[in-house]
Amino acid sequence: MTVQDTTHRLRVDGVSKSYGGGPERVNVLADISVDIVDGEFVCIVGPSGAGKTTLLRCLTGLMPPTAGSISLDGERLRGPDARISIVFQDYTRSLFPWMTVSRNVELPLQARGVKRHVRRQQVTRVLNDVGLAGTETKYPWQLSGGMQQRVAIARALVTGPEVLVMDEPFASVDAQTRLELEDLTLALKRDQGVTVVVVTHDIDEAVYMSDRIVVLSKNPATVQEIVSTHFGPERDQFSTREDPRFGELRSHVLGLIRTAQLEALERLSQ
């Protein structure tokens, strides 16, 4: 394990979630329990439509679970919490195009009443951390997709969150940029000690970045298996991916997802 200690940062305890009511009711999550420890990197994967985003919305307090609870540092979460920041897939919808990079990034600080000169210092620091030093006065549309997602990551980190939650964060960028953003996220996690939870469809990405991978089943989603990767904190896009354990883990996770998909289809046809 690469985790720094065994403090339970985020605890998902028996979470179930249904949408709708009566005959329209859909049970999406059923009795999900996961303890995420301080400084850990966890990816959530599963069949398409399993409920990954639903789980993420519950564990960030954006949506209450139907049953069970989420707690952060031992305290029950009852709504969005300043200690948890979120990065969404679509940076074009999360950044304000009429605001400069600097204005976009300082928004959460402004909302908390942080003084202007402190905001400016924090923005400069965090832009430097994400490799965007000197872009303060640019507008998002003047930057590449990968750079815009770095702005979104900077905005999520500027408040110094304990947990960074990302929903398919690199799905809208090209393959090369995706690898760069994976390494950036790993470096930020390592340097800042932030706990990271990522929902991804990309199994290779999950194996490359995670300490543990939560594999969900479907209809409803349960925790099928939690897979530990056992790679250390130092990862490399070439050597880690060429490690024979990488291929074994990828095949194992893919097999679990395929089985979950087939079982979900079988249940539907019964």
Ligand SMILES: Nc1ncnc2c1ncn2[C@@H]1O[C@H](COP(=O)(O)OP(=O)(O)OP(=O)(O)O)[C@@H](O)[C@H]1O
């Ligand atoms: N607000 C909602 N109201 C009703 N049903 C919903 C709502 N949001 C999601 N669902 C349903 O819940 C199920 C799980 O959706 P969710 O988006 O959480 O899955 P996902 O695993 O993230 O999907 P994908 O693999 O496409 O990213 C789907 O059947 C979806 O139609």
